[in-house]
Amino acid sequence: MKAINKVSSLNKSELSKLIDLDKHYFPYPWSLDSWKTLDLNHNSLFLLKFNAEIVGFGLFYAVDGLDTAHLLKICLRPEFRGKGMANTFLFEMLKDISSHGFKEAYLEVNSLNLAAINLYNRNGFQKVHFQKNFYGAGQHALKMVSSLI
Numbered sequence: 001m002k003a004i005n006k007v008s009s010l011n012k013s014e015l016s017k018l019i020d021l022d023k024h025y026f027p028y029p030w031s032l033d034s035w036k037t038l039d040l041n042h043n044s045l046f047l048l049k050f051n052a053e054i055v056g057f058g059l060f061y062a063v064d065g066l067d068t069a070h071l072l073k074i075c076l077r078p079e080f081r082g083k084g085m086a087n088t089f090l091f092e093m094l095k096d097i098s099s100h101g102f103k104e105a106y107l108e109v110n111s112l113n114l115a116a117i118n119l120y121n122r123n124g125f126q127k128v129h130f131q132k133n134f135y136g137a138g139q140h141a142l143k144m145v146s147s148l149i
């Protein structure tokens with residue numbers, strides 16, 4: 001059974017699951033230190049679970065009082081992709097972010113990451129900027145924004 005949980009703290013086992021997912025399946029993984037110092041007062045972290053196991057996560061930089069939330073990461077384990085689960089997951093996360101007063105969400109994505117770009121288009125994001133070599137030589141980024149109102 002599928003569940004989406006927003007979490008305000010992480011136990012040791014959840015943290016190590018996330019670090020593992022990020023390291024193996026996210027194109028730009030964080031250092032151990034960045035994960036260990038993650039401040040969940042200023043970031044919104046959502047876990048996607050299947051049969052109580054973490055199979056994906058989404059992370060927004062979202063500080064109370066700001067208008068804009070920044071989608072930093074969304075990642076699903078490969079065997080759970082291509083089934084529309086990310087679509088539902090992102091939709092539910094944006095609903096939560098919007099309910100906390102944020103008026104828009106933005107993100108950067110590698111211009112070759114078609115699965116992610118399609119996912120974002122489907123959820124109302126539009127390209128507002130092309131950033132050349134953002135991820136390194138020849139690795140360009142699209143900046144995308146979605147209105148939440």
Ligand SMILES: CC(C)(COP(=O)(O)OP(=O)(O)OC[C@H]1O[C@@H](n2cnc3c(N)ncnc32)[C@H](O)[C@@H]1OP(=O)(O)O)[C@@H](O)C(=O)NCCC(=O)NCCS
Nearest residue numbers: 074075076081082083084085086087109114115116118119
């Ligand atoms: C990005 C990611 C979360 C998408 O998950 P997913 O389960 O494949 O997404 P969904 O099945 O919900 O599909 C989302 C949309 O992308 C499309 N899509 C999925 N895989 C695709 C692919 N390989 N190529 C092109 N389009 C694809 C789907 O058709 C769907 O579009 P539609 O609703 O218009 O039909 C997943 O690929 C992932 O975890 N990637 C690694 C981490 C990553 O790159 N994150 C984004 C960094 S900015």
